[in-house]
Amino acid sequence: MLAKRIIPCLDVSAGRVVKGVNFVELRDAGDPVEVARRYDEQGADEITFLDITASSDDRNIILHVVEQVAEQVFIPLTVGGGVRTVDDVRRLLNAGADKVSINTAAVNNPQVVADASGKVGSQCIVVAIDAKQVAPGKWEVFTHGGRNRTGLDAIEWARKVESLGAGEILLTSMDRDGTKNGFDLGLTRAVSDAVSIPVIASGGVGSLDHLADGVTQGRADAVLAASIFHFGEHTVREAKELMRARGIEVRL
Amino acid sequence: MSRVAIIDYGMGNLRSVAKAIEHVATSDTVVVTADPAEVLSADRVVFPGQGAMPDCMRELDARGLRPAVLEAARNKPFLGICIGQQMLFEHSEEGNVPGLGIFKGEVRRFPAERMVAADGSRLKVPHMGWNEVWQKQAHPLWAGIDDGARFYYVHSYYVDPADPAIVAATTDYAIPFTGAVAQANIFAIQFHPEKSAHAGLQLLSNFMSWKP
Numbered sequence: 418m419l420a421k422r423i424i425p426c427l428d429v430s431a432g433r434v435v436k437g438v439n440f441v442e443l444r445d446a447g448d449p450v451e452v453a454r455r456y457d458e459q460g461a462d463e464i465t466f467l468d469i470t471a472s473s474d475d476r477n478i479i480l481h482v483v484e485q486v487a488e489q490v491f492i493p494l495t496v497g498g499g500v501r502t503v504d505d506v507r508r509l510l511n512a513g514a515d516k517v518s519i520n521t522a523a524v525n526n527p528q529v530v531a532d533a534s535g536k537v538g539s540q541c542i543v544v545a546i547d548a549k550q551v552a553p554g555k556w557e558v559f560t561h562g563g564r565n566r567t568g569l570d571a572i573e574w575a576r577k578v579e580s581l582g583a584g585e586i587l588l589t590s591m592d593r594d595g596t597k598n599g600f601d602l603g604l605t606r607a608v609s610d611a612v613s614i615p616v617i618a619s620g621g622v623g624s625l626d627h628l629a630d631g632v633t634q635g636r637a638d639a640v641l642a643a644s645i646f647h648f649g650e651h652t653v654r655e656a657k658e659l660m661r662a663r664g665i666e667v668r669l
Numbered sequence: 670m671s672r673v674a675i676i677d678y679g680m681g682n683l684r685s686v687a688k689a690i691e692h693v694a695t696s697d698t699v700v701v702t703a704d705p706a707e708v709l710s711a712d713r714v715v716f717p718g719q720g721a722m723p724d725c726m727r728e729l730d731a732r733g734l735r736p737a738v739l740e741a742a743r744n745k746p747f748l749g750i751c752i753g754q755q756m757l758f759e760h761s762e763e764g765n766v767p768g769l770g771i772f773k774g775e776v777r778r779f780p781a782e783r784m785v786a787a788d789g790s791r792l793k794v795p796h797m798g799w800n801e802v803w804q805k806q807a808h809p810l811w812a813g814i815d816d817g818a819r820f821y822y823v824h825s826y827y828v829d830p831a832d833p834a835i836v837a838a839t840t841d842y843a844i845p846f847t848g849a850v851a852q853a854n855i856f857a858i859q860f861h862p863e864k865s866a867h868a869g870l871q872l873l874s875n876f877m878s879w880k881p
Contacts, residue, residue: 419792419842420799420819457866462799488688493821493864510682515864538720540795540823584795584823613784615793636790639798668799668819 420668421632422462422639423656425646430470432478436647446647453486459653468498480512487513497545506533518587520545521560524567534582544578545587556604563591572611579612590620597623605635617641625659632665672698674711678728680720689863693874705737714741718752723764725752742771746879749857755828757857763826773831783843792843797823802838802848810856810875818868820860854881
């Protein structure tokens with residue numbers, strides 16, 4: 418049986434892993450290669466890098482990070498953050514990424530999803546959707562870390578990006594992100610049931626049970642978390658052991 | 670010391686495959702090449718593939734690599750990966766295109782109407798992630814790999830060989846499908862060994878020392 422995936426997410430700025438504390442203070446959390454290798458050893462099923470480099474001058478640094486990680490870590494790597502064009506996608510794939518995640522650029526120009534998946538294959542294209550609840554059972558797509566409304570209904574948008582050729586959806590609840598209150602399970606389930614491509618749940622994980630809830634109640638195909646793994650609270654292996662104890666198929 | 674050629678016909682990134690082989694076969698030479706002569710002079714050959722099979726077949730022919738692939742598949746240790754496995758068959762439902770026809774059989778899409786899990790939820794396509802690979806025959810490439818070990822898959826189509834004797838492994842995803850085929854000097858897999866952590870590296874290491 419196919420295992421549900423656990424995906425640690427690393428925020429990378431100017432070539433270093435950083436972690437935000439209450440979204441303000443960014444602390445250096447180490448060398449991306451070392452952190453990625455540690456997660457690989459713990460049994461991470463994939464690793465996602467989110468490039469949050471502020472300066473466009475430093476944008477190419479992520480390419481070197483990906484090259485170095487891909488030489489030493491033999492599990493799938495997804496890279497997102499600031500990806501705007503098909504050329505950006507190609508550069509990241511050529512550096513060693515297996516999948517590239519597109520967020521704001523997909524909203525601004527949905528054709529980029531079609532063009533990119535047409536060029537490199539759907540399996541390489543992840544569309545990241547940041548959503549906020551706007552009414553019971555209704556969520557809207559936001560960009561720029563939850564600041565900008567788009568007017569797009571999250572479920573409709575998920576169906577749309579699937580039809581454009583996305584191979585997977587990375588779904589983040591902006592209501593839950595950083596709260597440690599768990600995934601927005603209603604959102605996760607609504608999107609997962611609406612599309613036939615895999616959905617990664619993200620935003621709000623504060624405990625290992627939250628990860629399991631994302632699968633059992635949210636029907637996510639994979640769960641992504643950052644802080645519970647970075648701060649050494651839990652290892653990926655502990656997460657998998659709990660999920661297995663709750664009857665979820667995992668790779669252990 | 671041997672020389673392995675990874676056939677590059679412009680479909681996708683071959684860096685990961687090359688790095689993974691270099692990682693396990695440090696004294697061997699790994700070349701990523703689009704040159705038929707280099708393919709023919711190599712000791713062993715890896716035939717990868719990404720994206721859609723119609724594009725892969727077109728690009729293979731556009732680069733004049735078909736004769737070299739067919740020749741290598743006749744006598745060298747030959748490892749097909751993902752679309753590089755699918756292309757060895759006669760025909761694919763994807764784009765309704767013919768393949769190289771080394772093996773008899775069809776490449777099929779996961780049947781939409783069957784993609785339902787036991788709990789009633791939908792099984793997603795592409796089949797993406799780590800699934801169990803059940804070995805159906807003893808083979809040197811399975812050395813040191815547990816039966817049922819998980820490998821990383823990402824695909825929407827799978828091979829359906831006409832001859833069940835070539836099936837080297839199956840995996841279950843709504844239906845049991847063929848994950849690996851083997852015949853003489855050819856071993857071909859749907860999953861990605863270069864992304865399958867220890868099990869994948871073990872398989873690549875086995876391939877590099879395989880003497881069919």
